Amino acid sequence: MxxxxxxxxxxxxxxxxxxxxxxxxxxxxxxxxxxxxxxxxxxxxxxxxxxxxxxxxxxxxxxxxxxxxxxxxxxxxxxxxxxxxNLSPHHDHLVCRQCGTVIEFEDREIEQLQDLVTRRHGFHPTAHRLEIYGFCRKCASGTSPERSR
Amino acid sequence: MxxxxxxxxxxxxxxxxxxxxxxxxxxxxxxxxxxxxxxxxxxxxxxxxxxxxxxxxxxxxxxxxxxxxxxxxxxxxxxxxxxxxNLSPHHDHLVCRQCGTVIEFEDREIEQLQDLVTRRHGFHPTAHRLEIYGFCRKCASGTSPERSR
DNA sequence: CTGATTATGAAATTCATTTTCATCATATCC
DNA sequence: GGATATGATGAAAATGAATTTCATAATCAG
Incomplete structure (x- = not known):
């Protein structure tokens, strides 16, 4: 540090x-x-x-x-x-609309497919953002919602 | 219409x-x-x-x-x-940082993998956004940049 | 038509972010 | 170590997109 x-x-x-x-x-x-x-x-x-x-x-x-x-x-x-x-490696985000929790995930396969699509369009990628919005396990299961932003 | x-x-x-x-x-x-x-x-x-x-x-x-x-x-x-x-079917975007061109694409495989990841985390997805930023064919090839936003 | 309620536009407001500017701190040159 | 140039800081002002307010206009229901 x-x-x-x-x-x-x-x-x-x-x-x-x-x-x-x-x-x-x-x-x-x-x-x-x-x-x-x-x-x-x-x-x-x-x-x-x-x-x-x-x-x-x-x-x-x-x-x-x-x-x-x-x-x-x-x-x-x-x-x-x-x-x-930016110290941790690249990852994307799952964002809960109810409680605001953000889960990070990393998926090599998705990244590879993105590269493919990009190349297919003659595009030279420098960055991307993938966010999936929805409800986390707790909030989806009808349990009382947690902190809300 | x-x-x-x-x-x-x-x-x-x-x-x-x-x-x-x-x-x-x-x-x-x-x-x-x-x-x-x-x-x-x-x-x-x-x-x-x-x-x-x-x-x-x-x-x-x-x-x-x-x-x-x-x-x-x-x-x-x-x-x-x-x-x-929202009339056209779901798609994601390639955004050129130079000229602002936006290319739309659709990739069933990526969507499926996203579902997989989401489920793996007990998440119930409602929407997602995937944007890939970079340079389009023209701008990447060193050709004179087009309109810039 | 009449009354009730929604839609509108201009102006005011909000809120995150950026800019300005006078002052302070830090590096550099001696 | 001190003088000096220049970057950094904080307060306040400015910016700019988006929203709210409010008086007025348009539209719907009876």
């Missing part, structure tokens, strides 16, 4: 940036956070250890991490973006 | 709504439009035949069509939503 932060700092320096205390806090909190955080959630978390930090800095830092390839923007259609770290 | 509009009008009446001239224009233009229109594009089109119609009405009408199952919201991460009609 410390290693990672140092590496990112070095990359920032190498691209003409400067280090900063606030940003270090944001990055640290981001990598420790549960997956798929919103800016708002992350800002709250950041302020636990550094109350003065503004949401703008969180926005900017996540844009930065995205540019460097450490974060990925997600949009589950909730009105606000979410971010996840 | 006329049939379709009449059918929609009947459904609106049946659910406690009223017919309206403005809405008829919006709906007509929507079904005639190229796929994947933004509200702004559609509003422009609508105003060709009825200059007085406000964007708000276009927003409202598309929400209505979505509720009735005739339209589908899309989000290619451009900042503004797009809508497509």
């Amino acid at each position: 410390k290693r990672l932060l140092e590496r990112i700092d070095r990359e920032i320096l190498a691209t003409g940036g400067k280090r900063s205390r606030s940003r270090a806090v944001v990055i640290d909190r981001f990598f420790r956070a549960r997956d798929h955080v919103t800016i708002e959630e992350l800002t709250r978390s950041v302020r636990e250890s550094a109350p003065g930090i503004g949401a703008v800095t969180v926005y900017r830092t996540l844009k930065l991490l995205e540019r460097l390839g450490y974060a990925k923007e997600l949009d589950f259609g909730e009105g606000a973006r979410r971010y996840e770290s | 006329k049939r379709l509009l009449e059918r929609i009008d009947r459904e609106i009446l049946a659910t406690g709504g009223k017919r309206s001239r403005s809405r008829a224009v919006v709906i007509d233009r929507f079904f005639r439009a190229r796929d994947h229109v933004t509200i702004e594009e559609l509003t422009r089109s609508v105003r060709e035949s009825a200059p007085g119609i406000g964007a708000v009405t276009v927003y409202r009408t598309l929400k209505l069509l979505e509720r009735l199952g005739y339209a589908k919201e899309l989000d290619f991460g451009e900042g503004a939503r797009r809508y497509e009609s």
